[in-house]
Amino acid sequence: MSLPGNQPPKRSFKEKLIAVAPKAREIPQLVICSTLASLLLTSAGVVMSAMAAKAQIVPDATLGNEGSTVISGAIIQDDIADLIDGGAKRDSNLFHSFSEFNVNAGQRVYFANPDDVESILSRVTGNDGSDIFGTLGVDGPADLFFVNPNGIIFGEQAVLDVEGSFYVTTEEAISLGNGVYSATAPDTSQLLTVSPSVLVGQYLTRNSGDITSRGQLAAQENLAMVANTLDLQGQMAAGDDLTLLAENVKIRDTATDPFVGFAGDELRVQGREQVDILALSHRDSGLYSYGNMVLQSANPVGGDAHYWSGGDFRVEALDGALGSLESPVDPIIRTLGDVEIDGYRGSSLHILAGGSVKIGTAIITEPDAGALGVDFLRETITLLDDTVVQVDGGAQPTLDIRAGVKPEALGEPPLSLLTGFDNNTFDLLPVPISETNIPSGANIEIGDVALWAANGLVLLTNHYQPNETLTGNILITGDGLFDLGIFADRIRGALNSQVENAYFDSRNNVTVTNALIATSGIGDVGDIVINAEGLVRFEGAVVATNLSNEQGQGGDIRIRAESVEVLDGTDVSASISGPGNVGGVMITAQDRVVFNDSNISSRSVSAGTGDSGNIVLKARTVEVLNDTRLRTSTFRAGNAGDVVIMAQDRVVFNDSNISSRSFSTTNGDGGAIEITARSLDVLNGSRLETDANGSGNAGSIVIDVRDGVRFEDSSGSSRVFGSSQGRGGNITITARTLEILNRAFLTASTSGTQDAGNIVITTETLDVLNAGLTTATSGAGDAGDIVIMAQDGVVLNDSEASSRVQRDGDGNGGDIVITAGALDVINGARLDADTEDAGDAGDIMINVRGRVRFEGTSADGVFGSGATSGVLNPFTDGNGGDIVITTGTLEVLNGASLATGTFGLGNAGKVVITTRDRILIQGNAGINTRSDKLSSTGEGNDIRIVAPLLILKEAALLADTNNSQPGGDIILTLGRLEILDGGQIISSSQGSGVAGNLRIDATQGVLVAGRNPNFSNLVAADPELAEVLSAQSILSVRSTANGTAGNIIIGTAGTTPEIFLNDSGQIIAESASTDGGNIFITLNDLLLLRNQGLISTTAGTAQASGNGGNITINSPFIVAIPNENSDIAADAFEGTGGNVNITARGVFGIQPRPQRTPLSDITASSELGINGTVNLATLNTDTLENSLTELDDTLIDPTTITASSCIAAGATDDQSSLIITGRDNLPAGPDDVSLTNYSTETVQLVTSTPSISLQEPNALYQLTDGRLVLGRQC
Template sequence: MTLYLENTTLAQIVPDNTLGTERSIVAPINPQLDRIDGGATRGTNLFHSFSEFNINDGRTLEFSNSTGIQNIFSRVTGQNPSNLFGTLRVLGDANLFFLNPNGIIFGPNAQLDLRGSFVGSTASSLLFSNGTQFSAKNAQVPPLLTVDVPFPIGLQFEGVPGAIQVQGSNLQTQQGKTLALLGGNVNLEGSYLLSPGGRVELGGIAEVGIVSIEGDSSNLRFSFPDGVLKADVSLSAQSKVDVLAGGGGNITINARNFNLSEESELIAGINNNMGSQGAKAGDITVNASDAILIKPEIESSGTIKKSGRITNIVFPDATGDSGNIFLNSNILELGDGAEINVSTSGKGNAGDIAINTRNDIFLAGGKLINGVSQQAEGNSGDIKIITDSLRLINGGEINASTSGNGNVGEINIRAGSISLDGINSRILNTVSKESNGDTKGINIDTNILSVKKGAEINASTSGIRDAGKITINASNMLLDGDNSKIVSSVSNGATGDSQGIEINTADLSVKNGAEINASTSGRGNSGSVTINADSVSLESRGQNPEKKSGIFTSVSRDAQGNSGEILINTNKLEVKNGAQINASISGKGNSNNIIINARNLISLIGEEEIPQRQDELTGIYASVSENAVGNSGDIRINTDILEVKNSAQINTSMSGLGTLGSIIINAEKEASFDGGSAFIGVRETGNIIEASNDKRDRRIEISTGSLYLNNGAQLSASTLGKGDSGRVVINAQDMISIDGVGRGNKLTESSGVFSAVESQAEGNGGNIEITASSISLKNGAQIRASTAGSGNPGTVVINAQNQLFFDGIASNGQPSGVISLVEATGKPITGQQTARGNIKINARSLSLTNGAEVNVSSLTSQPGFAGNIDITSPSIRLDRGGIKSQTTSGDGGNITLKVQDLLFMRHDSQISTTAGLAPSGGDGGNITIDASKGFIVAVPYENNDITANAYTGNGGRVTIKPKPEGIFGIEERKRETKFTSDITASSQLGIDGVVEIAVPDVDPSQGLTQLPDTPRTVAVNDGCQVSAGQEAVQFFDIGRGGTPPSPDDLLSVDTSLMEWSPFFAETTNSYKLETTNNSLRPDKDIQRKTFTSNLEALSTTQVSSFTAKMSPSCQSR
């Protein structure tokens, strides 16, 4: 607002009489010039006093002074403000202090013409160290008590100080001098304050207080008191405060509110074509007890006026270092287009930006910039921020970067809360394209960090040299929305490393397409991502389905370098609904390991609608992509409980050239896969290449208390390309439970553990090694090693301290069980004669029921052998179960069973090795059953068979080593029959095999007494006569009848009992027993009751006792 008056209304210079005979004198020189003479001289100081002081537009007023005067102190004791519309001049080199408590107005044509410094103030008096003062309000008080007055020490403000207004003025001091405007409110409108290499101070006080004067006549500085209410300072309408020079130059603002608007500017630094090596510009300092506001002004019409800026720079043709910018306030707000900029565009370094606000920093499109510009040579300084709240919206930016030759400083932020919201709202620490320099990184300490809606924190290099590390310490941390990210990267075309990301927080949430990413797209290594948190949650895709939430390290296509490690230490990790943890190689280089330590829980939960592409599934991935060259890292997981659900994955894969990483899981209490999977494999385009001295043990290794695989869950090691698949190793202290087939579009996939060489692949399958207390496979669940390509399926080794229980067939027809399979397209790998895998099982008990199988098969037309089955268990129970080996054209595999207690078969159970399912060659395999300390029991007429058959080849060999009298319900036959239980070794077109039942050379009747063949007369006591109509008793020899062969032998569990059946003479041998006893009465006949047993109904338990009908007297005994 313009407050000056027309020239005709202005009073001119009116001296007062307070200085007595030393009063000021106004001497007209010409119509446009007046000179001030007289005044009181004290040492090097000259004092003037006026009741009115105004300069009309176009006029000049000059102060004369004698030689030796350093300071002119001028006061206005009247009641009116001073209107300075013309030129204020000082003859000589003295500084001019001008005091008017009522206010000072500089008009549009106002100018300063002096070689010293200028202080314009609405203070009431000047204070001196000797206790005297030069007062404009108490002018009658003698101000000068000594002959020699020292330099003043302060400005005393009283009441409500008047305002200082600079309206369209151009006020300038000489090089290195001070220009200070200190009053109540200080307003610059369309004005220009210039002090090259000097000092400009603007400040306001709104109540009683003292502003200290520091320095001396040649270096004036001011210090505002704490605890005193300050007034406002504002610059508008393209006002500028400029101290640019070849060095030096300071700007200091002290205010309650500092408002910089409408393209107004504070500028310091080294000006064009100035400076020298070692030169340094001064600082810009703004101290606001309330707010620093640099933002657009919106007029009532809706017109938006641009923001201002604060700049401290080294210009393009300059040499030297820029100074710093210090901002201290309660609130800092930078609106759209506002800028705080410390940079170098010439030869020299940029200073620091240091901001300290008690409450809030709000960048609503405004920017904090510290950088090295293009073509510049020098380093940028740091950006240091301390605040309670930092908010960036609408493209708000904190940027420390280099586009030239030089290093970038560090960004340090300490805030109670930090929020970045919206696209281009970001914190950057970068090396630009074709630049040469390192960045020092970003350090953030806060309670709450929120990065949303496309905002980012980015430390990257696009030039030559390295990007710094991002370190974040936050109590709670949220990344939310598409392209919201924390990035440490080496960009395309860059040469250098990124130093990675470290996050320390209580709770980390990354969702809806947000990401934490350390990558390289150039020539250099990406840094690691390290997260230490109480809980970590990665969730959901963004609005763009291609945007997955997660944590990523990568080497991009055409890049050369290694990706860093992903290390997560937490109590709880959740990855769900499309989110991923992913370390990938698409160029040339190695990916590092993914290591997750979660003390309590790791939960991976996929989406309800399962994506078609496997790499889109929720999970943890380490991969080498197609056309890439490099090694994938391991995935290492340590937790109490691991759950993987709804098609979520843990996956290491090779689609390029290199080696494959492992998946190593240690879940102390439980690992549960419900429709989820762990996969390690070579893809169709993959080719495993390893140095001879760097062979890697590729594997899925799980150590846990209990393992559960349900609803199509799989642990799978496979190769679809060139190279061996890895091993699968499982150690469970308690149980392993595998159940069912998949859901949705995975109904054909069984739950299970798999090692596979797929069609067109070249390589061997890895072994499956499982150790547990007990293992259960149900409803089509499988443990399977297979090959459909060129190579052997792996060996399956299972050790169960207690029970193995395999049960059922899935709805898709797949049986539960352990499978080793060479499919029709399978063939030996180059240099090998056959493709086959083996199964080895060791358990306390093995149960195969309802279609479950242990199966080694070769369906290929290639010559060779099926694999072998080797089972050691005290108890093997088959109930509609099978132990099978079969081939299409090769020799059948061997089956070896070592049974300590019992082999039990019923309901169409099979132990078979069959060769030549197709009409082609192949001999039957061998079956060896060692039950020398146990029993072999098959329920008759239920078609339980032990077979070693062939088609055109020779039958195999069946060798059974039973315990004496230890085979029941099954017998050798030439051919199988439909209803009987058979032992066969036949061939349809070839020579039959051999069945050998090798009973140990022991006489089971040794030491026994033969019962007589005829009855003997038995004397019965009269008291025990059989009542009339009652039947007597007969005894028959029915064999063992449930007793063990020897008193030293124990009865076996799981026996088969047959019902008593009627006696038939033609099938039963009976013996009548007669005895005599002198104590019994022989003349009484004993009536007899007959009990019979079918000799084919065998029992290993004791026959139940019976009681004949007796007289009551006998019964009472």
């Protein structure tokens, strides 16, 4: 407030109002008049009419010849009054001095106001106080200073008629610059010309008197009261500043008489020791100012009143720092500007501010029990998120703070009683709004808030009736008395307390820094609702709804904003430890939600039997970073809540965790994790987990993403623990692309009695790099399936997709099902469906439009790429699953393999492959099915392949039995089969079991050729390979131990045209010590053996017993080169040699012999036993001897007869079969010499003859298809 001094000429209140009127706003209006005579108010505390009248006005002699005079009967303002004249004039100051000064009831006393006098200074030097029971005024515009150190009483009929300012004080002196005008030491006074001041209170002493007012005091400019104690009732008004300054200030009203303190500018109440305001008995009571309002004390201000300020409202300590406010009833603060309070304690507090609000600590102890509209507010408010809040400070303990409220929503101060002045009534003028009291923001800043009573409410909003020109934030700092924040602690309140809610509603930001926002207790827990049009930011904060050990429901935490940031260890949690349900956490942001090193949870803990709530996040992007945890959980019968994330754009988890768990040993279910977004990244140790104990089910993980999902060094899992009876949850991912990288895993498992969940992936492309997909069971429940549906490609690179029955698992393994455009399993990647216990392993089923490729090994060379389904435990009876592949092309390359097998009592599964194009198995790769331990009793199973082309190059198909059970068959239905460079197709027995059969139908023939140049290196690295494999390209059924070799059947469908065995290519059915297997070959065209080609059913290869197997060949032609040592052998060592039965039109270049030679042989010998037999059934030409046969025109095709060609016959004289050999592709000439007879010539071995260009035929020969050909003998 401005003090009198060296100032420009003063303006009247009216002049000031007119000056600012262009900036005014049409809200509460006021009429200021010269008197308040029309007010008839009474005081219950002081009965003025009972007091005896004192001597009236007695001037003293301290001013000498310039003493004061009293003129009675003067006419002032058309009425009789006493006029005080005289005095000592010094420039604009006029000094008066009295020994006594009193104004009786009905008396009118005025100070004369010479024209150039601006300040009238009046003192009382006697020992008595002053009683002002009538009218005291100034006959002019001068300011009036009145000093009586003995005390002053304004009676209930007291009226001021002062156009200027009125300063009344019980100080000992009035300050005049460096001098004083003293009432206790008049001789020391200095009658100076400087402007006086009483507003510092520096001359108050313990002996200073009090000021008591029960009247209606008004000054058109400033009104100031300074005393040791101010005891105030009634009304007082100042056109400018109203200042109440004392050691102790006491303000009261009654139900019939309001207390009204009004200032046209600043209103200041200062009680150095105490300010005690209790003025809520009348609805019009209150302190009102058009400017700032300040309550100031060294101790907390007792402020039970309504406050209305056209400027700012502050509670201060004496040094100007913020101070505290206490109110056992219910204060209501309305201000066009800001509100600043260091601390508040008391009943419900309502603050409606046009600007910002700052409170250090607010403690709400109880609701107000007063009257509606007098002591508290009741209103329905709708928040930004359309939440409807019932504000009722009488029904519930309430902290109600509304900032940035538009002026017209603040209401009008109830100043109608101030319109009854006797004279000089002014025109109605609006509340002055100047640049100094226009608010600059709509912020709310809170340190601590504590609710210590039941059914509490915290409402912080700058969205209520907003001034749209302002923006503002809400800041919770935790820097108050408790260093906590906002909490509802009903342990201090009633045991049956109900709901406590906290609402934060901001047009801009809400920030909570190192602070607590909590609702807690032992009844129903209230909600925490935070809305912001800007950013909601938590730093090191705790936001919690907690309920302990009693009946009641938990509260929700709802946050809605443009963006939300939860940072630096912030804990947002809803929890309960009783039978009620836990509240949820819901966060909605138009832009980003960011969690960094934070915790968000909804938990039913300890003794809690209720359900935990959901965590729901909705935003454009969601980022969960740096050890953040999103958790829902339950420990007893209740179900865990879901975690639901819906993002329009990206969701990122980085070194963070989402979990929904049921830790209960009863029937609580785990909740689901559901994520919907444009893209999802789960990175750097992040985990998505749904778990269950007891009989509850684990929740599912459901990811639905429009673009890409990436798991990197992270995991997603759904697990059932212990002996739980609940089911595992599914992991379902739908995305355009899915990447699972660098130690990332998706896992669905159970150790309980129910099934694990499935992993289901729907995508365009799936890339799994150094990562894995796993379903497993170690209990009675089945492992889940892995189902992959990819429109384009699936790549597993150094990775694993597995479904396992683990130790102690009685349940079955799940299937691995892949449907895709293409599949690549490379660099040691695996598809595994295994069992280690009683449960059966699952199947692997692949259906791919394009190419399936298995290729390579792990970086250390230990693990080859492939697909396996096996029985791994030698003491359990689970069966292995099948591998079923349907594709366009299949490639198994460079150390890769497809395998089913059994180490235990159960049987291995089948391998079934169907392709529309070729199969290439190359480079130490293979397909196998095997029973693998002597102690096991499981059977191997079949390999079935249907394809247009099968190529094995340095690779193998293997059906192997190592125990007493039969091995599986290998069944190939092909267009063409090529076994090259040491390729192998083997059905073998290394135990006592019978090796499986090998069945081949190839409509375009079979080629077996070449040796593996790397075989010696492979055997050096793994010597066991030599027991099964060899360096040659082989079709084989064999027994290397006590088991019987299987059979080889080729061409049973009658569609296989030829077999070409070249460069040590072999078809063998051999045994080491048992009977050799049988070989059945049926061809449409040709069996060709070159360069040590071999067909063998030899027994006793270990120089032991066993009969040689039989070889049955039905082929039009069998051709070998005599000196290339190609053999057909059914030999034995100790046993009987087998039988060789050949039906052919011609057998060329190979002949039966008693034993093998360096030539091409057909043998059925036994080294120590009885030889077998060789039976050749070839073409019979007897029908052509000495006969003439009519030939069909098409019987001889001249294009098949070439110049310089000849006819080669078999080696025996009695069984002759012929084929045409030749070169140059030249047909025989039509002029060849005709034959005169039809005899056939003796068949001889082909002899080398010099090449000639043309030779004439010398005989007629019949071919295998019955055609007769003119030719010459070779």
